[in-house]
Amino acid sequence: MSTDDVAIVGIGMHQFGRSDLSGMDQGVVAVRAALADAGVEWSDMQFAFGGSAAAGKADTMVSKLGLTGLQFINVSNGCATGGSALFSAYNSIKSGMFDLGIAIGFDKHERGAFRVDNSTWYGKSGMALTTQFFGMKINRYMQQYDISTEALDRVSEKAFRNGSKNPMAWRKKPMSLAEIQESRMLSYPLRQYHFCSPAEGGVAIIMCRADKAKQYTDTPIYLKAAAVRSRRFGSFEVMAPHLAPEHGDGPTIDASKAGFEMAGMGPEDMDLAQLQDTESGAEIMHMAENGFCEHGEQERMLAHGETEIGGRFPVNTDGGCLANGEPVGASGLRQVYENVLQLQGRAGERQVPNNPKTAYTHVYGAPGISGVTILAR
Amino acid sequence: MAQVPVEEGVFTWPSDEPRLIGSQCTECDNVMFPTQSGCPKCSSSSTEQIELARKxxxxxxxxxGYPPKSPPYAGNDDPKTFEPFGVGYVELPGQCKVETRLTENDPEKLSIDMEMELTLVPLYTNDDGDEVMTFAFAPTT
Known part of the structure; x- marks a missing residue:
């Protein structure tokens, strides 16, 4: 730890899934839980960054949490909303501007696939669907790197098994390979249980200057990197009516490299990871895009259980988006919440063995944006 | 019944041999679809309209495999009668890859690298009784 490091000292969550509460109120529940976890008051917060995609402006929640006059900045960055809030909080502390603050993400979406606001020929003609992108990306990837549909099924099976060990997960029922394989085909080659669903939930993360962290907790977790990247020319992204003839690296590869550089670490230094699994193919592709294996190696890794909680490199230990659903504004912070629990040894039945020391998170979303964090204890 | 395009300026209309209408950067020749001002490759602000390759x-x-939400989808979204449809990217040689509906919806009959050609397909019937057409690519063999 150096004095300019940033530490996480409190985490809070409102359970993912379906709730009677508004999205905003789920955010408030998460904030109060994080304050209790850190043993601080709302009035101690010097700043907040918060956002949702579909559940209102985060800064209005001060009317319930307390009108303390703090600097509260709304963040709106699609699936990277939580990651962007965390990045902003990180820099606010690292710059020396503030000592203690909070990043908040929450959301509430209608049932079914995300409705895209596109009334042009593109949406009218039945394109403009995120599910199609994932089907098309994994379909080409499976042919290029010889990945089987069984590998897709194994990712889902693992997600629901991990979710069954997570009291905060939405889907807590394990599912057999056969059930997954027999579910409805939605976007070939992806079936119903290969996809996550839009959902609800909230997460809050309290951060402070590292040299003050022990005031709040005996087990601070250090935020070694937070990076967000948008797409470059030639990448293959969701909601793109056309793609360039040449192929370039996507934002996940760029954000991953930036994160590792910021942390001064590499993929081989990570003990576990939470990777964007909008559908099971995404987890497979993101394993390689984030540098944790070569393209095509995933088939063998999944067959041998290497990404299980007790495996060589556990991935999506809380059940990921598949078992938790995807409240867009909260999803990235859920991954950070899970990693903090794992590094503090508080993950209960799903605790990764042998005292993990480092953990990685990755989100991906429209219109081609990716966010990465690296935590260490 | 008259036929009308789903939107003006997306493909040539009327035409027996329809072509998609895109843009080309006047600085670096990068090709885009649909038309747009500004080039994502070289950041130039100068583009001109072109007709894209048909094949x-x-x-x-x-x-x-399931009905897209309506709106925005304008086609048949009734789960009882919905017909799954293919969607893909077709690489137009030397130009770009365009996202498109496919006339084929049987996975057994689609494969990467197969030859495709542009056609127009009915999407829905509007309040005036006109058949609204959109574009799709069809296998040529």
């Missing part, structure tokens, strides 16, 4: 190869594909 290309299938770069990747999927089958839309």
């Amino acid at each position: 290309g190869t299938l770069w990747t594909w999927t089958i839309q």
